[in-house]
Amino acid sequence: xxxxxxSQPEMSVQEAETVTLSxxxxxxxxxxxxxxxxxxxxxxxxLVIRQEAYKQQNATENRFSVNFQKAAKSFSLKISxxxxxxxxxxxxxxxxxxxxxxxxxxxxxxxxxx
Amino acid sequence: DSGVTQTPKHLITATGQRVTLRCSPRSGDLxxxxxxxxxxxxxQFLIQYYNGEERAKGNILERFSAQQFPDLHSELNLSSLELxxxxxxFCASSGPxxxxxxxxxxxxxxx
Numbered sequence: 270x271x272x273x274x275x276s277q278p279e280m281s282v283q284e285a286e287t288v289t290l291s292x293x294x295x296x297x298x299x300x301x302x303x304x305x306x307x308x309x310x311x312x313x314x315x316l317v318i319r320q321e322a323y324k325q326q327n328a329t330e331n332r333f334s335v336n337f338q339k340a341a342k343s344f345s346l347k348i349s350x351x352x353x354x355x356x357x358x359x360x361x362x363x364x365x366x367x368x369x370x371x372x373x374x375x376x377x378x379x380x381x382x383x
Numbered sequence: 384d385s386g387v388t389q390t391p392k393h394l395i396t397a398t399g400q401r402v403t404l405r406c407s408p409r410s411g412d413l414x415x416x417x418x419x420x421x422x423x424x425x426x427q428f429l430i431q432y433y434n435g436e437e438r439a440k441g442n443i444l445e446r447f448s449a450q451q452f453p454d455l456h457s458e459l460n461l462s463s464l465e466l467x468x469x470x471x472x473f474c475a476s477s478g479p480x481x482x483x484x485x486x487x488x489x490x491x492x493x494x
Contacts, residue, residue, distance in 0.1 A: 313487055314475075315485075319481075370431055372428070373425060
């Protein structure tokens with residue numbers, strides 16, 4: 270079974286600084302997708318970024334980028350120029366193939382300080 | 384706004400009761416997924432429907448059932464409710480790049 274591990278329960282970053290959230294996963298499949306979701310205090314699940322396993326290029330969305338290391342089964346999220354609105358719970362997720370369920374990590378709570 | 388709608392937003396009920404949660408996917412999306420988020424179990428996949436047919440089943444209790452209707456909206460039925468069923472229940476639909484868009488969730492409290 271596929272598993273997703275987020276080893277950092279909590280992280281803190283100062284406003285305007287950069288922070289990296291870690292995620293590792295375990296799978297024997299080659300066709301899969303990885304995601305980062307943000308859950309602010311409103312509890313809404315918001316898609317932050319997506320990475321296809323077959324793509325070598327790391328995905329980037331504005332201030333958010335990933336470091337995808339396929340051989341190491343690592344998928345970290347880098348947030349640049351952190352803003353107060355980035356404070357949230359961040360979940361790493363894995364999906365095998367297309368139109369399939371998400372397997373989530375336990376989440377990392379990110380605090381942004383002034 | 385993800386385009387996925389869920390009703391109701393909050394539900395308070397008693398043990399032993401039955402409730403129905405409703406979800407409408409984004410326009411054009413055929414897949415609907417249900418997830419449960421509780422404090423001790425995290426985010427768990429319950430069940431997936433694709434164009435009216437059950438496609439995948441996760442950690443869904445026998446007391447729970449779901450269906451997807453011809454207009455693609457889905458309902459999750461929870462019966463014989465227990466205190467431990469209190470959780471946030473999310474519905475999601477999948478987009479063209481395999482990403483899933485989540486509704487705002489239904490917070491269920493069982494007293």
